[in-house]
Amino acid sequence: MNEIHLGVLIAALIVLILVSAFFSSSETALISLNRYRLRHLAKRGHGGAVRAQKLLEQPDRLIGLILLGNNFANILASSIATVIGLRVFGDSGIAVATGIMTFALLIFAEVAPKTAAAISPERIAWPAAYFFSFVMRFMSPLIRLINLLANSLLFVLGFNTRAGAVQGLSTAELQTIVRESSHHLPEQNQSLLLSVLELEQARVEDIMIPRAEIFGIDIDVPWDEVLNQLRSSPYSRIPVFHGSVEHTVGIINVRRLFAPLMDNSLTKSQLKRLLREPYYVPEGTPLTTQLLNFQTENRRSALVVDEYGDVLGMVTLEDILEEIVGDFTTDPESDVEGISRQEDGSYLLRGNVPIREINRELAIELPTQEASTLNGLIIEQLETLPTVGAVIEPDGVQIEVLSVRKRAVEMARLTFKMESGAS
Structure with a gap:
């Protein structure tokens, strides 16, 4: 060079x-x-x-x-x-x-x-x-x-170079990816994706309508009362039973009864002919699985039963969809049913409101491992039946029982606790 x-x-x-x-x-x-x-x-x-x-x-x-x-x-x-x-x-x-x-x-x-x-x-x-x-x-x-x-x-040196490093992503990792993609995804789309990913963490009993609140038709009561209930039904598909929901004989689509209800020609035998066999699902069924089951069975509602076959509540397709897209409402300013904000910043909560709904609406993290409703959470933490004035204090909030009905919390007040040392 x-x-x-x-x-x-x-x-x-x-x-x-x-x-x-x-x-x-x-x-x-x-x-x-x-x-x-x-x-x-x-x-x-x-x-x-x-x-x-x-x-x-x-x-x-x-x-x-x-x-x-x-x-x-x-x-x-x-x-x-x-x-x-x-x-x-x-x-x-x-x-x-x-x-x-x-x-x-x-x-x-x-x-x-x-x-x-x-x-x-x-x-x-x-x-x-x-x-x-x-x-x-x-x-x-x-x-x-x-x-x-x-x-x-x-x-x-002990390294196997032929072993393929095929690595999948866990649900938590996918959630992290979605959250970190906020600058690529509209906020609404991001929320929908996160809701879908969180769906498998919930079970049917977390969102079901409790047995005591199931709206149904008891065909053993006077026929005029049955007709009035059908005309005033707030739901399109309701269970029909003898005496109680434990003896459900079928599910009726109220829309199919419009004509006979209008001309007062509906009879009990005609109602029974239009019934569809009830559909039961076991407690513990993940919402992702139940969503697919609804699609496979061509159903929109199901009765949730425990290991003994006793009816615990009712879950609908709309309930699952609301877990993804939020509550269906025509008034965006209205309070979520069972959750009412007060002027002092506290919230009045009905005892039967699902904990998942409270967490979602108030952006908090009440525990959901053992209880699915606010009433269940209060009983779990008190380790006794609730009484008026009883207080529990999960992380960051205080929940006081305001009223009790039939040994269950009817209404409670949730207040955010002030952090120690806050100015």
Whole structure:
């Protein structure tokens, strides 16, 4: 190299540093790509994404190629820098060249390009994927040899390079991804996705209508009373039973009774002919499973039973959908049923309101492991039947029993506790 002009050597050194920067940034960009976005773009036929996905299917070959090019450029650049140093500074040029090259490679070939690649991986990954796909055709034999030697060493050290690192995402990880994608997703869409992901954590008993509040038709009462109940029914599908919901004989779609109800021609035998066999589901059924069951069975409501077959309550398709999209209401200003905000900032709560609904509406985290309603939570924490004036204090709130009916909480007041030391 002594015969080569100094200017040519300096130009070659600059080019080699740029080549090293290219390989460094390409490695970071390809590894930093969002795998799910990569698959999405590849399915849509994006050329760079297709090539990048194919390269990443064999990461050992890709890394081998990148490191081969990167180390070749760095070693050759160091050699040229040494020659330049000897020419310019004499015998001390080796030390000078080593110091300058360490600083130059660190800044211009490592830190700066890798940081840029981590910030905008796609801008670098797509062009790099075209280049590496082309070069891999010619360098494949050498890369295979390098990988064979490297994998043999890893095998000796106890690493199984043939084991695929297939990793799925848990529900919690998916929730984190959705929350961190807020700048890409509208708030409403983000809320819907999170509600769907949280659906599997809830059971039918968490949202069911308690047995005592099921609206149904007792066909053993006088017929005129039955007709009045049918005409004033707030629901389209209601259970029909003898005496109590435990003896349900079927589910009636009130819409099918409009004509005979209007002309007063409906008879008990006609009502029984229109009944559909009741549909029962066991307690503990996840809402995701029940949603699919409703679709499979072509049903919109079900009676929830315990392990002894006793009816606990009723769950409807609308109840599950409200867990996803929120309460269906025509008045966005109205209070959620059973939850009423007071002027002093406290909330009046009915005892039968589901805890999940309270948590969702008030953005708090009352425990739901053992109890599904506010009444159940109060009894659980008191470890006795509730009385007026009884108070429980879950994390961050105070709940006082205001009224009791039939040994159950009828109404309670929830107040947010002031944090200690708050001004």
